[in-house]
Amino acid sequence: MCADTTDQTTPDYKDTLNLPKTDFPMRAGLPKREPDWLARWERIGIYDRLRDKAAGAAGSDQARPPFTLHDGPPYANGHLHIGHALNKILKDMVVRSQQMMGHDARYIPGWDCHGLPIEWKIEEQYRAKGKNKDDIDVVDFRQECRRFAEGWIDIQRDEFQRLGVTGKWEKPYLTMDYRAERIIAEEFQKFLMTGTLYQGSKPVMWSPVEKTALAEAEIEYHDHKSHTIWVPFNATNGNDDLQDAKVVIWTTTPWTIPSNKAVAYNPSLAYGLYEVTGTPEECWAKIGDRYLLADALAEDVLTKARLEPGMWTRLRDVAAEELGALTLAHPFRGAEGADGFWDYDVPMIDGDYVTDDAGTGFVHTAPSHGADDYDNFVRRGWMDRMTHNVGEESEFLPHVPFFAGLRVLDHKGKEGKANTAVIDKLVECGGLIARGRMTHSYPHSWRSKAPVIYRNTPQWFAAIDRPVGDGQDEHGQTIRQRALTSIDKLVKWTPQTGRNRLYSMIDARPDWVLSRQRAWGVPLTCFTKKGALPTDPDFLLRDEAVNARILQAFEEEGADAWYKPGAKARFLGNEYDPEEWEQVFDILDVWFDSGSTHAFVLRDREDGSKDGIADLYLEGTDQHRGWFHSSMLQACGTIGRAPYRGVLTHGFTLDEKGNKMSKSLGNTVAPEEVVKQYGADILRLWVAQSDYTADLRIGPEILKNTADSYRRLRNTMRYLLGAVSHFTEADRVDPADMPELERYILHRLAELDHVVRSGYKAYNFQGVFQQLFNFCTVELSAFYFDIRKDALYCDGDTARRRAARTVMDILFHRLTTWLAPVLVFTMEEVWLERFPGDDSSVHLQDIPDTPADWLDEPLAAKWAKVRRARRVVTAALEVQRTDKVIGASLEAAPIVHVRDPEMLKALKSVAFEDICITSAIGLTGDPMPAEAFRLPEVDGVGVVFEMAEGEKCQRCWKILPDVGQHAHPVTCGRCNSALG
Missing domain, CATH: 3.90.740.10 (Valyl/Leucyl/Isoleucyl-tRNA synthetase, editing domain)
Known part of the structure; x- marks a missing residue:
C-alpha cells in the first residue's frame, strides 16, 4: 500500500501516508552487537537490580515468591562444548521466564574444581618436565591444581556469559573455595557422627592408569x-x-x-x-x-x-x-x-x-x-x-606365586x-x-578412556541401609528409604521417566564408595585408632571438639590445612595422643563435593534458598547416575530428604544425521563458532525450537533453518516498532470501544498468555516458542497486520486506526516479554529501540497481566467462521493472480456464496472486503454456481471472481466507484477526508 505515480500529472501522496517509521535494522548483526548488550547489562547491574526489586517488594502484600534453580557445576578443565551451551541456555530460559512471571528467580553459577581430571593434567605437565609427582610437596601440588582450575573458570565464565546467561557471575560458588571446603568437610563429618561411615574391603571399579577407585558415574562402556x-x-x-x-x-x-x-x-x-x-x-x-x-x-x-x-x-x-x-x-x-x-x-x-x-x-x-x-x-x-592379590597398578603382589609383578593393564591401559x-x-x-x-x-574410565578392573581394596563407604543416627525421620530411617520416599513423594520429574530411572538405580545400588586415593580434593577428615579393626566400636574417632578444630582451620586455610606439618597433633589437641591415631589421607569422591553443594550454596549463602531446598535441578540425562544421584544420597544422609523439589533432564547433542559428535569424525559443533557466525540468540533459538527431552540434533542446515525462523520473528518485531512509533497514552482506546477484529486479537492474546505462562511453568519452551512463532507468522503477519495495513497507513485520526495502534502497543509489550527469556539480545534491542535510556531494559520487566474480560469465546467462534471463509477467498484470488488476470487483490470484487446462514450473517456483520483485502465483495446465500471456486476443507463456501468496478485511488490503491468525485480528484472518499 504505497502510492506511486502513473504519470507526471498524478499527485504523489506517499508523504501523506502514515507509513511505519523505525530505525530498527533488518539485518541483526548479532555477532558484533551482542557483546555491547552484555557490557550494558553488566554496567547497569541487571541481576542485582532484580534482586533489589524483589527485596523491595518483600514487605508488601505483593512479595515475590522465591524460585531457585541450583546450578549443577561444570568441571573447570576445558572450553565449552555444545552440550554445555544447551544446558546453560535451558537454565537461563528457566530463570528468566520465572522472573518475568513474578518470582524472585535466583541463579548462582558454580564450578566443580577438585578431582582426578585436573590432577591428571598437572601430572602430565610434571611428566613432560621429567618430574615425579611423589617428589613434590603435596600442598605445592594442590596449589598448582588450584591455579589450573582458576584459569579455566575465568575462561568458561566468559564463554557462558557470551551465551546471554544471567546470574551472579561476580560471585559464583566454587567447590575449592575455603568456605566450601569447610562445609564439605562438615557434611562428611555428619556421616562420621551418625554412624553411616565405615571402612570396608570390597571390590570396586579401579583404574590402574589413574590409580584410584571410580564411581559408576565415572564409567563409560566401550568394546574391548x-x-x-x-x-x-x-x-x-x-x-x-x-x-x-x-x-x-x-x-x-x-x-x-x-x-x-x-x-x-x-x-x-x-x-x-x-x-x-x-x-x-x-x-x-x-x-x-x-x-x-x-x-x-x-x-x-x-x-x-x-x-x-x-x-x-x-x-x-x-x-x-x-x-x-x-x-x-x-x-x-x-x-x-x-x-x-x-x-x-x-x-x-x-x-x-x-x-x-x-x-x-x-x-x-x-x-x-x-x-x-x-x-x-x-x-x-x-x-x-x-x-588381596592385586595392587593399585593392577599388578600381582609379591606373595602370589608365578605371577608376582605381572600387570593386568600397563600404565597406558594396554x-x-x-x-x-x-x-x-x-x-x-x-x-x-x-x-x-x-x-x-x-x-572404561571416562577420563583416561582406559579399561578398569574390579579390585578388592580398603575404601570408605556410606552405608545406605544402616539407620542414620537414631533413625528418627519422617521420610525413613536409612539413606535408601529416604531417597526412595523423596523420589516418589517430594520431587516433580520433567520428564516423568526420570523418576523411574533414578528410583531403579537407588533401589538396587550398593553402599556409596566415598574415598579416592588421590591428592586434589577435600580429605576424609577422620582418624582411626592404631591396632583397632574397622569393626571395633572405637576404630573411628568421633569427637565434636576435634571436628570443630578441623572446620575452623579449613575456613581460614582451606583443605590444605589437613596436609601441613603438625596437622594431626593440631587437630587432635591435648585430649588424644597422636601416636595412637592414624590420619586418613584419602580424598572424598568429587561426587560428594558436588552432592554437597546444596549445603554451601542453597543453605549457606544469603542469596541461596530460604529452606535450603532448590526448586529445580537441571542437567543432562546422564546425571541420574551422577549429580542427581549423589546429591540425593548426600542430602538424605544429612538433611533427611532430597535437596530439590524438581528435576529436569535433557538429552544429548548429536549431529544432523543423529550421530554422536566426535572430533575424530569432524562433526562437532562448537558454541564459539556458532556465536561467531550467527550470534548467541540463534543458538538460544535452536534450544527453544528443540525437544530437549530427547537427544537434540544440530548442524549447518539446522542452524540455517533456525536463522530463517529468527529473521521472520525479527521482521514481525520490526513491523510492530514502526506501527507504534509516536504512540502515546492519548491514542489508547478502551477494548470495549474497539472493532471486533481488535477484540478478537485481544482474545487470542488472552489465550496465548495462558499458553505462555503454563508452558514456561512446565519448562515447555518448545511448546511456547511454536505457539508464539505461529502466532507471529500466521495470525499477525499473514492476517492481522495484512488486514490493518490499510487502516494504519491510509486512515486519518480515526477510531479504527487508534484501536489498531492500541492493539499493536499491547502486542509489543507481550511479545517482547514473552520472547525475552529466549531471545535475550534481540528483545533487548527491540525494547531499547522504543524505550531508550540508561536504566531501560526488557529484562527488568514482568510479563504484563492480561485482563480476564479479553477472553470472548462467542466472538472467537464467530471469527473462526470469518477466517474460514477468508481462506477460500484468498485462495481463489491467488489462482487469478497466478493466471495474470490480476496483479493485486484490490483489483477484485468477488462474489462469495455461503450456504450456512450463521456464517453468512457473521460475514455481513464485518467489513469482509477489508478482511479479504479486496476493493469490494459480494455476499449471498444463493446456491453457488458450478464455476465457483471451492476449497475441499471448507465446505459450503464458493467464490465467483469479479473485477472491481471504478477507478484506482492513487493514495490507497483501492478501486472504487467514487474515486474522482472529491476535492482531491484521484482519491476515494476515505482518503479525501484524511487529506483534509
Missing part, C-alpha cells in the same frame, strides 16, 4: 577384546560317578583365576554329567573325562573344546543338591613351586545371577574381583576368605602380561579345555 577360557575344576568328593568329575567354568578375565574361592551354580537350571568318548589329535580334553555342564550350553562348550558330535555322551541328570555337596580343587592346586598357595577347598555355592545364556552354567567366583561374587560371600559371612601368564600356567597344569577371544562391552 578379551581372552576367553574354559577351565575345569576337579571335584574331590561326591557320588562315585561324580568323584573326579570336572566342573567347567568360563571367564573373560583369566587374571582373576588365581583369586578364585568358589564356583557358583543356579539350582533352577538343568545340569548333566557328560563323558568324553573320543578326541581329535589336538585337544586338551581326554577320553574318559567327565564334565559337569548346564544342558543348554553343553554342546557349545564341548564344541569349543574341539570335540566333534559323537565324541561325548550324556550320562545322567545332576541335581542341585548334588552340586551343592561338591567340593572342588583349584586348578593350581598342587602346582610345583606354589608352596601350597592354592591348596584349599573350593566350595560350590548357589547364585541366582548364574544363567545358561552363555558360558557353561557355572560361574568362577573371585569375591575380591566381582560384585555378585562379593555379595554372595557377604551373605554367607565369608569375609575372611577375601583375597593389556599387560598377567592374562597370558595365567593362561599358560593353566595349560601347563592341565587346567584348560578351550580358549579364545571375544569383543564385548567393557567398563
Whole structure:
C-alpha cells in the first residue's frame, strides 16, 4: 500500500501516508552487537537490580515468591562444548521466564574444581618436565591444581556469559573455595557422627592408569577384546560317578583365576554329567573325562573344546543338591613351586545371577574381583576368605606365586602380561579345555578412556541401609528409604521417566564408595585408632571438639590445612595422643563435593534458598547416575530428604544425521563458532525450537533453518516498532470501544498468555516458542497486520486506526516479554529501540497481566467462521493472480456464496472486503454456481471472481466507484477526508 505515480500529472501522496517509521535494522548483526548488550547489562547491574526489586517488594502484600534453580557445576578443565551451551541456555530460559512471571528467580553459577581430571593434567605437565609427582610437596601440588582450575573458570565464565546467561557471575560458588571446603568437610563429618561411615574391603571399579577407585558415574562402556577360557575344576568328593568329575567354568578375565574361592551354580537350571568318548589329535580334553555342564550350553562348550558330535555322551541328570555337596580343587592346586598357595577347598555355592545364556552354567567366583561374587560371600559371612592379590597398578603382589609383578593393564591401559601368564600356567597344569577371544562391552574410565578392573581394596563407604543416627525421620530411617520416599513423594520429574530411572538405580545400588586415593580434593577428615579393626566400636574417632578444630582451620586455610606439618597433633589437641591415631589421607569422591553443594550454596549463602531446598535441578540425562544421584544420597544422609523439589533432564547433542559428535569424525559443533557466525540468540533459538527431552540434533542446515525462523520473528518485531512509533497514552482506546477484529486479537492474546505462562511453568519452551512463532507468522503477519495495513497507513485520526495502534502497543509489550527469556539480545534491542535510556531494559520487566474480560469465546467462534471463509477467498484470488488476470487483490470484487446462514450473517456483520483485502465483495446465500471456486476443507463456501468496478485511488490503491468525485480528484472518499 504505497502510492506511486502513473504519470507526471498524478499527485504523489506517499508523504501523506502514515507509513511505519523505525530505525530498527533488518539485518541483526548479532555477532558484533551482542557483546555491547552484555557490557550494558553488566554496567547497569541487571541481576542485582532484580534482586533489589524483589527485596523491595518483600514487605508488601505483593512479595515475590522465591524460585531457585541450583546450578549443577561444570568441571573447570576445558572450553565449552555444545552440550554445555544447551544446558546453560535451558537454565537461563528457566530463570528468566520465572522472573518475568513474578518470582524472585535466583541463579548462582558454580564450578566443580577438585578431582582426578585436573590432577591428571598437572601430572602430565610434571611428566613432560621429567618430574615425579611423589617428589613434590603435596600442598605445592594442590596449589598448582588450584591455579589450573582458576584459569579455566575465568575462561568458561566468559564463554557462558557470551551465551546471554544471567546470574551472579561476580560471585559464583566454587567447590575449592575455603568456605566450601569447610562445609564439605562438615557434611562428611555428619556421616562420621551418625554412624553411616565405615571402612570396608570390597571390590570396586579401579583404574590402574589413574590409580584410584571410580564411581559408576565415572564409567563409560566401550568394546574391548578379551581372552576367553574354559577351565575345569576337579571335584574331590561326591557320588562315585561324580568323584573326579570336572566342573567347567568360563571367564573373560583369566587374571582373576588365581583369586578364585568358589564356583557358583543356579539350582533352577538343568545340569548333566557328560563323558568324553573320543578326541581329535589336538585337544586338551581326554577320553574318559567327565564334565559337569548346564544342558543348554553343553554342546557349545564341548564344541569349543574341539570335540566333534559323537565324541561325548550324556550320562545322567545332576541335581542341585548334588552340586551343592561338591567340593572342588583349584586348578593350581598342587602346582610345583606354589608352596601350597592354592591348596584349599573350593566350595560350590548357589547364585541366582548364574544363567545358561552363555558360558557353561557355572560361574568362577573371585569375591575380591566381582560384585555378585562379593555379595554372595557377604551373605554367607565369608569375609575372611577375601583375597588381596592385586595392587593399585593392577599388578600381582609379591606373595602370589608365578605371577608376582605381572600387570593386568600397563600404565597406558594396554593389556599387560598377567592374562597370558595365567593362561599358560593353566595349560601347563592341565587346567584348560578351550580358549579364545571375544569383543564385548567393557567398563572404561571416562577420563583416561582406559579399561578398569574390579579390585578388592580398603575404601570408605556410606552405608545406605544402616539407620542414620537414631533413625528418627519422617521420610525413613536409612539413606535408601529416604531417597526412595523423596523420589516418589517430594520431587516433580520433567520428564516423568526420570523418576523411574533414578528410583531403579537407588533401589538396587550398593553402599556409596566415598574415598579416592588421590591428592586434589577435600580429605576424609577422620582418624582411626592404631591396632583397632574397622569393626571395633572405637576404630573411628568421633569427637565434636576435634571436628570443630578441623572446620575452623579449613575456613581460614582451606583443605590444605589437613596436609601441613603438625596437622594431626593440631587437630587432635591435648585430649588424644597422636601416636595412637592414624590420619586418613584419602580424598572424598568429587561426587560428594558436588552432592554437597546444596549445603554451601542453597543453605549457606544469603542469596541461596530460604529452606535450603532448590526448586529445580537441571542437567543432562546422564546425571541420574551422577549429580542427581549423589546429591540425593548426600542430602538424605544429612538433611533427611532430597535437596530439590524438581528435576529436569535433557538429552544429548548429536549431529544432523543423529550421530554422536566426535572430533575424530569432524562433526562437532562448537558454541564459539556458532556465536561467531550467527550470534548467541540463534543458538538460544535452536534450544527453544528443540525437544530437549530427547537427544537434540544440530548442524549447518539446522542452524540455517533456525536463522530463517529468527529473521521472520525479527521482521514481525520490526513491523510492530514502526506501527507504534509516536504512540502515546492519548491514542489508547478502551477494548470495549474497539472493532471486533481488535477484540478478537485481544482474545487470542488472552489465550496465548495462558499458553505462555503454563508452558514456561512446565519448562515447555518448545511448546511456547511454536505457539508464539505461529502466532507471529500466521495470525499477525499473514492476517492481522495484512488486514490493518490499510487502516494504519491510509486512515486519518480515526477510531479504527487508534484501536489498531492500541492493539499493536499491547502486542509489543507481550511479545517482547514473552520472547525475552529466549531471545535475550534481540528483545533487548527491540525494547531499547522504543524505550531508550540508561536504566531501560526488557529484562527488568514482568510479563504484563492480561485482563480476564479479553477472553470472548462467542466472538472467537464467530471469527473462526470469518477466517474460514477468508481462506477460500484468498485462495481463489491467488489462482487469478497466478493466471495474470490480476496483479493485486484490490483489483477484485468477488462474489462469495455461503450456504450456512450463521456464517453468512457473521460475514455481513464485518467489513469482509477489508478482511479479504479486496476493493469490494459480494455476499449471498444463493446456491453457488458450478464455476465457483471451492476449497475441499471448507465446505459450503464458493467464490465467483469479479473485477472491481471504478477507478484506482492513487493514495490507497483501492478501486472504487467514487474515486474522482472529491476535492482531491484521484482519491476515494476515505482518503479525501484524511487529506483534509
